[in-house]
Amino acid sequence: MGDRDRNDQGRKRGSGWWRTAPLLGLYRPALVAAGVGLLFSLAGAAAVARWEDRVNRIEFESTAETDSIVMQNGMNEYISRLVALRTLFESANEEITRSEFQTFSARLFEHHPGMLRISWLPRVNRKERAEYEAAAVADGLSGYRIKSLQGERFATAPQSDEYFPVFYSTYPKTSPVYGMDYASVPERAAALERARDNDRIASVRARLYDPRGGGRLSYALVAVPVYAKGTSRDTVADRRRNLTGYVVGVFDLPLLIEAIRGTTGASPAVSVNVYPPFTAGIVGLEEMMPDYSSAPSAPQSMRDVARGLHWSGHLKIGDTDWQVRAMPTVGGSLEMTYDRAGAVLIVGMLLTLSLSIYLMLASRNSRRLSLANRRVLELAQTDVLTGLPNRAFFLARLDELNAQLKNGGWTFSILMLDLDRFKNVNDSLGHGAGDALLRLVAQRLKSAVRATDVLARLGGDEFAIIQEGCEDQRASSTELAARIAKLIAEPFPLPGHRVEIGTSIGIAVAPDHGSDQEQLLKKADLALYRSKSAGRNCFTIYDEAMSAELEARNTLEGDLRDAIALCQLEVHYQPFMDAGTGARRGFEALVRWRHPTRGLIPPDQFIALAEETGLIVPLGEFVLRRACADAAAWPSDLMVAVNLSPIQFKEADLFDVINAALRDSGLSPQRLEIEITESVLLERGTENLAFMERLKSIGVELALDDFGTGYSSLSYLTAFPFDKIKIDKSFIRNLTHQPRSSAIISSIVTLARGLDMSVTAEGVETSEEFERLKALGVNFAQGYLFSRPLPIDQIELDGPAEGSQRDAA
Template identity: 85%
Template sequence: MGGRDQNDQDRRRRGGWWRAAPLLGLYRPALVAVGVGLLFSIVGAAAVARWEDRVNRIEFENAAETQAIVLQNGMNEYISRLLALRTLFESTNEEVTRSEFETFSARLFERHPGMLRISWLPRINRKERADYEAAAIRDGVSSYHIKALQGESFVIAPQSDEYFPVFYSTQPKTSSVYGMDYTTVPERRAVLERARDNDRVAAMRTRLFGPKDSDRPSYVLVVVPVYAKGTSREEIADRRRNIAGVVVGVFDLPLLIQSIRVTTGASPAVSMTVFPPYTAQIVSLEQMLPDYASAASALRSMRDIARTLHWSGSLKIGDTDWQVRAVPTAGGPLATTYDRAVAVLVVGMLLTLSLSTYLMLASRNSRRLSLANRRVLELAQTDILTGLPNRAFFLTRLDEMNGKLSVRGEPFAILMLDLDRFKNVNDSLGHAAGDALLRQVAQRLKSALRANDVLARLGGDEFAIIQQAGEDQRACSTDLAARIAKLVSEPFLLPGHRVEIGTSIGIAIAPDHGSDQEQLLKKADLALYRSKSAGRNCFTVYDEAMSAELEARNTLEGDLRDAIARCQLEVHYQPFVDALSGERRGFEALVRWRHPTRGLIPPDQFIALAEETGLIVPLGEFVLRRACADAAGWPAELMIAVNLSPIQFKEAELFDMICAALADSGLPPQRLEIEITESVLLERGSENHAFMERLKQLGVELALDDFGTGYSSLSYLTAFPFDKIKIDKSFIRNLTQQPRSSAIISSIVTLARGLDMSVTAEGVETPEEFDRLKALGVNFAQGYLFGRPHPIERILFDAPVKSSRLDAA
């Protein structure tokens, strides 16, 4: 090749054309390099600009969607408080007084700006009109009359078959709003009928009738129907017949949304604009002016917003959807600046000075673009927190592996991982620490895998791996599981903390354990469950014996049925003491199962089974009757506390059963304390409220158990008649080292005092914890410091408790 090139050069020189065009030969490579370099620079810059557009759009849309969810959750909180008023009207046997309405409404919305007024509109027929008008005047609403709206002023309403006037309101009693009949305002009548006929919250955009507010349309009127207690509402005819009235709330929408954004720390990088619902009066998008805009310089017209990068959604208020539009804040971190595109163009033009440098950088830029495009495609299948593939990617890849198995017969294994003690980290250190821990776990897991293995985060603290090892798949899978268990058990360093966890692993191998996705995942889960049952921080390969475990569970269920029928269950008692005096004030009843062959079975092995199978109902009745019978023979100052399962609350005969247990034992109702967990209050709210009121009338005390571990909604404390709050033992752990726990307990005690409730601290194990709790104002304490649960024959009623253990007695 070298000789042939030399001969060509000699022929050119002999031809003379080389000498005739020396400049052309000199600058041709440079001109070609400049042309190619300029072309590639422009193309590269354009591609990077498109990539920047895509990445910025994804980040912006995620931020906007998050903001919209926060707005919706905040709005739902306001609506739920109006529903609490509905519960107040539907749960009581007597008429709610004006004072009760005003007090309850004020407490519900005490720290919730944006609620202008709340009103109660009873359904009044023609014969009742005069009585209601007189009653309002007696309550201090002078010159009260049922009024109709004519134009912009009110007149006394003409005679009609029924009225829905403003009877109670949070407005001053001199306000002109009192007596306004909503049926005389067409648009308000329509929303009232919509709420009544559909048995749901209805809303509309409105203005207020008054000289100061007539030009402001950005108010939202929300209507909550209230039906007569105990009546049917299955059909529309039933609802129209049984409607008792409506609760009406009027929101100042801009103030409400701004309050939600300030409270939740909304991102300033996204500008949110809320437009009213679409109506027939809107001719074009240009006419739609926003009800709210987070930025003063925000685009006003919906058409202007549609011409820019934006995100569209909706804000549901009752049965009406407000239109939400979001745009990146000008100059903010989500605004597209094309910095990378400009950099590529400048660098590309500079690099044209040298062909070799240009080619090197062009290759690098090409690779960056490829990675960017690939990243955009993977976003939909990536877990944002850890950067690992998510469940969708994992299931897709598992389908592909099953396809290869059927075609080529290539075996593979699935490893399901669940972190041990991760919930403790979340509960004690917070979710931020939990997120940091998950990221570190993901990095350790990746370090243990090969390039062709698939690692995914399925959600929470669950991970999954697909491993394809070839011939001895079982040995490779167990070796990998052992390495992972060792890696995860090593300490993790979080900011300010050293955390130790473990992992339980379940392994299923294809085709030995199945050949389709559902089979393999189910068997891997069974193996994982075996690992957890075996003590955690270990791995298990699925085998057919696990099916026998299911059979054993069924056997345990049968034994439990027999135990209830044959009275093999026992009731043990744990004392609780007065925090100030240290004197014993009562006992909590705890069930134990003495199996004829397996011995004493702890409750954590059969309570969940009893709840799943419905056996908790006869089991709970046994515990209640035995506890009442035993307590009847105790000193008169000692209480007996019995915990009721949420499943028992669904039984219609529960109240009769409690009455029978008290009557048969002779125990005064005032000495019985019923403990209720928060999960009971989430369903059948009005029915459960009525049930609790019946218990209160009987004289039974009510305690909210495990406060702080569930939803812990303060509305439960105001809406339900509790006498006591029991603080969960998770707050007591490390009480002397964690100032935050002390602050939380102090807040609970202050809240309880304001609501005339007492407070019991569970799980007290050390004198230091007890001293701290006394200083914080706790009324009662319970835990191993004062005694473990014992059968009744081991309880000494004449022994002082103070700060000694009952066990020592």
């Protein structure tokens, strides 16, 4: 404070100014500021609390849903192994022995602790009763007889027309359970009837037999119907007549679910309770206690769970839904907290107090206000997730540099970045993992650029860099792009996962490629598109040819629309042969485009364009309908295979389209084979599984196409109902000079046989390859050795297919 200020204050005190000024008028600005500040602090805290509540709920529900999907996939794995055991009974030419049953059961469920017991329940009529009892005694089951369960004790079963006794089992031979007639227990008998009449897996919650009485109910009894080999099961009457028995598995739910969650690294931040299925007539349903609880504390009733934040779902076991309730773990990272709201309230009140004091002292107000305005401007130009500058800041800085360039400033370059395979991370691990990955990407990008460069996040998985002040701008920008591509290609550590992605980069240099914002951004985007088309995880500098290519691409897109509307597309057919007999078993439908001026356009020049523009949907429907119509005129032993694009799988009416094509053409569904690539299985797994099961229910066969080229996973073969595996031609090309290719194909054939699937080898071009494939056990072969794809009018349906291994597609 200066001398003049001190003198002024002395004069005011001397004149009695402080004594005469009204107190209310003196403190009114401070009181008003305090009241308004408190009001805004409370409002801000409430808004932040609502935001925190919404963010926490979204993150919690995403994590809970992921855990539920993991549990369901694990349960499906167990049930698929029971179905494999049914295949053993339905495919065997001779009766399965007790030792074979026990050996196969032990192998199927090795390292699967949730499976408590597996049993075989044959269908025994009144006349066969004595014969089965004698056979069991002769097989080492001393005193075996068919028994009924009366309370907690067994008694000899009364005479009945039909029994379903425990005949084979993984129980010790001394167990009294042998001979127990499941038909004598009402709830188990009802589950067997459902399984038989619907030809599906049925389940029931059950208490296991305990001679001491009591026992917990947290067991799921799963029944799989087994029918006589080669018999019909089209109608309920057929299924009742041809039933030979049941494969029954008893799941220990707590042990099974704990094993699934333990092996898949379930989130500790979510506590999961699994409750019994809802049953009509149960009183006090809200008080139901769980069959399984992941929390170490005492289990909670459904009423207790409903009082707090929770997520509801289902765990499907056969045809019965167990209830799943998830809650944030006490003390976990997802527990509802309002730290930010409290911080906002405290900060708001402190600021209000400070503002009141400043008003009272009448000092430094303008400076504080200037700092606050500057902070607001920074927040408006900052990306909240990564802390990087946002699109608004980037565009403003780009305009500044363009203006400086016109006045003789430095040249600069723009690098547009787009993350490769980021969507896969979001879809498979959730948006929380995607956000964490974006923050890690931002940190690596910061380490790659200079302090003078501008690094911004434009939105989603898009980033941009402005690099200026380099003597050789092109060389510097390409060096920076190469360094970034290498950094991003290194694995990212996420909780429980190691994620590998890449980045595609497009580069535009000013003023060579433009002197305004619109031109530079457009050309950088064109270069980025070229990088993605070139295989991703690379960088490209814009050149004038890209604009010409874009114009040509737009022209080709218009021509393709016209071609679909004017039916200029053709369907050619390539046969696939039975490797054992050499007989032709069917044809794969392949689309060709005969352009009126450019002639026959190869598929690799328009299929990708059709998928990008959505034209693949009408194009695919045309191919499907034409293939079904053509195949309807072929001999009844020939099939037709049609490939579906991943884009088509996103159409809600795809099943209706396939049904309509079959109905309009008159083709039997059993003669249609739908080929699906592995990329389809990476997204919308639950919806796609339901769709594939609907196709199977009407008789359509399913083939996994190009196996081994993408994200090949054995889980696809057990989780999805495929009939056939198609080995990609890249393995066939290396077959005669790389032993590893033979080993891989042999392994695939062995795996397919175990899962009751057939195998087709694509791209067979030489007799040596064909003979080698036959020796490895491949069921079918397809390639130029037999025929190139031909129009329908050039196919000789009555004779063998002809072709040359040198023919072009």
